Amino acid sequence: VEADVRQSKQCAGFRAAGVAAGIKKNAAPDLGLIVSDGAATVAAVFTRNCVQAAPVTISRQRATSGVGQAVIVNSGNANCCTGEQGMRDAVAMADAAANAVGIDPERVLVASTGVIGEPLPLAKIQKALPALSDALRQDGFEDFAEAIMTTDTVPKLVRRQGDIEGHPFTVLAAAKGAGMIRPDMATMLCFVCTDVGIDAGLLQQCLHRAVDRTLNRISIDGDTSTNDTVLVLANGCSGAQVATPSQLEAFQVLLCDLLGDIAHRLVKDGEGVTKVVDLTVAGAASDTEAFQIADAVAHSPLVKTAFFGQDANWGRVIAAAGRAGVPLDPDRIDLYFNDVQMVRNGRGCGPRAEALATTVLQRPEFAVTIKLNQGDGRATLLTCDFSVEYVKINADYRS
Amino acid sequence: VEADVRQSKQCAGFRAAGVAAGIKKNAAPDLGLIVSDGAATVAAVFTRNCVQAAPVTISRQRATSGVGQAVIVNSGNANCCTGEQGMRDAVAMADAAANAVGIDPERVLVASTGVIGEPLPLAKIQKALPALSDALRQDGFEDFAEAIMTTDTVPKLVRRQGDIEGHPFTVLAAAKGAGMIRPDMATMLCFVCTDVGIDAGLLQQCLHRAVDRTLNRISIDGDTSTNDTVLVLANGCSGAQVATPSQLEAFQVLLCDLLGDIAHRLVKDGEGVTKVVDLTVAGAASDTEAFQIADAVAHSPLVKTAFFGQDANWGRVIAAAGRAGVPLDPDRIDLYFNDVQMVRNGRGCGPRAEALATTVLQRPEFAVTIKLNQGDGRATLLTCDFSVEYVKINADYRS
Numbered sequence: 001v002e003a004d005v006r007q008s009k010q011c012a013g014f015r016a017a018g019v020a021a022g023i024k025k026n027a028a029p030d031l032g033l034i035v036s037d038g039a040a041t042v043a044a045v046f047t048r049n050c051v052q053a054a055p056v057t058i059s060r061q062r063a064t065s066g067v068g069q070a071v072i073v074n075s076g077n078a079n080c081c082t083g084e085q086g087m088r089d090a091v092a093m094a095d096a097a098a099n100a101v102g103i104d105p106e107r108v109l110v111a112s113t114g115v116i117g118e119p120l121p122l123a124k125i126q127k128a129l130p131a132l133s134d135a136l137r138q139d140g141f142e143d144f145a146e147a148i149m150t151t152d153t154v155p156k157l158v159r160r161q162g163d164i165e166g167h168p169f170t171v172l173a174a175a176k177g178a179g180m181i182r183p184d185m186a187t188m189l190c191f192v193c194t195d196v197g198i199d200a201g202l203l204q205q206c207l208h209r210a211v212d213r214t215l216n217r218i219s220i221d222g223d224t225s226t227n228d229t230v231l232v233l234a235n236g237c238s239g240a241q242v243a244t245p246s247q248l249e250a251f252q253v254l255l256c257d258l259l260g261d262i263a264h265r266l267v268k269d270g271e272g273v274t275k276v277v278d279l280t281v282a283g284a285a286s287d288t289e290a291f292q293i294a295d296a297v298a299h300s301p302l303v304k305t306a307f308f309g310q311d312a313n314w315g316r317v318i319a320a321a322g323r324a325g326v327p328l329d330p331d332r333i334d335l336y337f338n339d340v341q342m343v344r345n346g347r348g349c350g351p352r353a354e355a356l357a358t359t360v361l362q363r364p365e366f367a368v369t370i371k372l373n374q375g376d377g378r379a380t381l382l383t384c385d386f387s388v389e390y391v392k393i394n395a396d397y398r399s
Numbered sequence: 400v401e402a403d404v405r406q407s408k409q410c411a412g413f414r415a416a417g418v419a420a421g422i423k424k425n426a427a428p429d430l431g432l433i434v435s436d437g438a439a440t441v442a443a444v445f446t447r448n449c450v451q452a453a454p455v456t457i458s459r460q461r462a463t464s465g466v467g468q469a470v471i472v473n474s475g476n477a478n479c480c481t482g483e484q485g486m487r488d489a490v491a492m493a494d495a496a497a498n499a500v501g502i503d504p505e506r507v508l509v510a511s512t513g514v515i516g517e518p519l520p521l522a523k524i525q526k527a528l529p530a531l532s533d534a535l536r537q538d539g540f541e542d543f544a545e546a547i548m549t550t551d552t553v554p555k556l557v558r559r560q561g562d563i564e565g566h567p568f569t570v571l572a573a574a575k576g577a578g579m580i581r582p583d584m585a586t587m588l589c590f591v592c593t594d595v596g597i598d599a600g601l602l603q604q605c606l607h608r609a610v611d612r613t614l615n616r617i618s619i620d621g622d623t624s625t626n627d628t629v630l631v632l633a634n635g636c637s638g639a640q641v642a643t644p645s646q647l648e649a650f651q652v653l654l655c656d657l658l659g660d661i662a663h664r665l666v667k668d669g670e671g672v673t674k675v676v677d678l679t680v681a682g683a684a685s686d687t688e689a690f691q692i693a694d695a696v697a698h699s700p701l702v703k704t705a706f707f708g709q710d711a712n713w714g715r716v717i718a719a720a721g722r723a724g725v726p727l728d729p730d731r732i733d734l735y736f737n738d739v740q741m742v743r744n745g746r747g748c749g750p751r752a753e754a755l756a757t758t759v760l761q762r763p764e765f766a767v768t769i770k771l772n773q774g775d776g777r778a779t780l781l782t783c784d785f786s787v788e789y790v791k792i793n794a795d796y797r798s
Contacts, residue, residue, distance in 0.1 A: 117746075315516040322450030348516040348517070391786060396710075
């Protein structure tokens with residue numbers, strides 16, 4: 001069984017590892033490496049924050065080539081707001097990884113996550129790289145996923161298998177998240193390995209589509225990181241090719257499913273999260289307006305603290321919707337917690353609905369649906385509550 | 400001395416009172432009334448939330464006449480999302496006040512604050528009105544200020560005195576705030592009484608200018624209420640007239656000073672607030688862009704929790720600025736906590752600056768200044784931290 005489980009976390013032609021390099025204060029794993037046996041097609045999505053970490057700048061440049069072979073990632077330090085030295089450190093970190101595994105440094109992508117504004121402890125990374133390289137194994141992705149964690153409480157590692165014209169193929173993703181997450185950005189570190197063969201343009205297109213539907217539709221606290229990176233490496237080792245529309249469809253569906261699973265895990269393990277909330281705004285004048293309203297509700301501290309308090313305080317949901325900057329008619333709003341209708345035409349449905357809704361909010365996951373009854377626009381966001389623990393985690397983050 | 404203190408909370412020709420009508424569960428005062436001896440000029444600013452409480456709709460209509468004589472206010476129930484019944488209740492509440500004091504109902508303005516979506520307990524209000532009317536006194540503003548509190552821990556009552564061409568005059572404001580507050584809205588309940596004589600157009604203009612510089616420049620949690628109302632009644636009892644530019648200037652300065660004081664008190668007494676932060680963004684391409692960046696930083700949960708943790712985590716401030724949707728060059732950013740420079744050209748100033756900044760953050764109030772060095776645009780916001788107590792208050796609000 002153990003062998004089966006380990007087998008289940010592999011992807012043909014890829015090896016991975018994670019070790020403790022001493023970057024984190026607590027001796028936890030903090031340096032991870034993924035290497036493909038041969039050159040792989042690369043696609044990537046990065047943060048849209050104007051303030052971008054050095055590794056983002058380096059990886060963005062290198063990803064444009066469409067070719068890569070390895071990713072080196074550290075946690076515990078973001079290598080951000082570190083100026084020219086930070087750029088040199090990011091390149092040197094990639095160089096050290098390239099040397100250790102014997103590949104072209106230009107084929108090494110790099111990512112960092114952790115505290116902003118402190119110099120990268122490059123010497124520790126360089127010192128740890130031989131051991132990290134020695135530790136590379138096909139079943140090393142769990143160690144990798146653990147090494148990239150910051151305030152995550154569990155590693156996120158997900159795998160899906162499909163078949164394209166008789167060729168089985170695999171897509172595997174390791175991610176870290178937890179805080180500084182909002183929609184409409186590449187919202188975390190996420191590294192996807194797949195053994196399909198695909199060209200860089202198609203892979204980039206598949207990645208954008210999948211991210212738009214999954215990782216860009218989650219919100220924890222509305223902040224966006226300076227280091228957000230989603231990378232895909234596709235090495236072709238399975239023999240499955242993605243080129244025709246039907247092949248593309250098979251791959252796209254699996255990639256969306258995989259990243260949807262990652263997105264859900266990221267929210268569930270968000271900082272201090274006790275409730276995962278599937279928020280839908282329907283009946284808006286347009287999808288864009290629906291999204292604007294969902295965004296306002298998903299980021300309202302009053303709504304989020306009510307979720308934490310298991311309080312079906314629908315008035316706060318309506319009030320947050322009302323300030324989204326979108327015209328709406330309050331007297332036409334319907335609101336549901338799961339299947340329980342709480343509001344009809346802008347007015348509360350009374351104590352019985354309230355009692356039923358309260359039991360819904362006691363669950364760890366539930367849906368909130370706002371129907372505006374004004375058009376066909378629709379948007380869905382995966383969000384969460386705002387807990388005492390979130391504040392404690394983030395007040396004490398650097399101590 | 401007692402008489403002096405009471406005297407200091409009066410404004411010629413106005414009486415006020417506050418009583419417990421049983422709307423709140425805890426038997427605290429929850430119904431307040433202000434009455435002018437004669438007709439007064441009225442100006443008002445209301446919430447821009449699309450979802451507006453019934454009393455907002457009623458008061459907005461009545462304020463357009465430019466004339467008013469009384470304000471009746473309850474706490475404990477927002478009379479919002481209450482449909483046609485809510486509108487009838489708001490009118491009936493004003494009618495009851497008019498009857499009790501013997502004035503024209505159309506001259507009574509009305510405001511409510513508290514839980515959204517529950518029917519207004521009108522009978523309790525009607526029953527309490529004779530006692531409330533009997534309690535009206537020139538020195539009754541402290542009772543009024545207490546009766547309009549929700550999660551406020553202290554009443555907010557402020558007075559300023561000035562002189563126009565030998566005529567002393569007074570401006571007095573009672574307000575409640577605490578949560579659901581963000582800039583660029585009329586952000587709370589605030590009732591201003593003054594004994595100057597002024598026409599309605601000028602008074603509205605003065606109020607808009609003062610609110611833009613004060614109450615619209617504070618932020619607690621970024622949420623905006625469905626009930627926000629700022630009302631001014633000017634009864635002319637002092638004999639001081641405001642008509643010429645120099646008279647206007649004298650009144651405007653005092654009104655800004657008064658509302659600035661109220662704004663500061665609202666933030667200081669914000670829900671769970673332990674830090675009051677004077678946030679300035681300077682050197683932006685325009686004032687608008689400066690405001691956008693200040694707004695993003697002021698509402699970042701990561702920045703606010705770092706303030707709560709007394710952590711000079713400047714990386715979070717820069718990261719929040721970077722996601723404001725405004726182009727900026729991170730390598731030109733300077734950042735200060737009070738006079739301590741923490742960031743120069745986008746990079747940290749090192750451990751000595753960090754140690755100094757940490758002592759700044761231990762104070763209950765401090766300034767954060769972000770210099771973009773890109774232009775002359777500037778904006779200032781008064782904001783606060785995000786504490787464990789904020790979450791507790793809002794998770795348990797309705798229980």
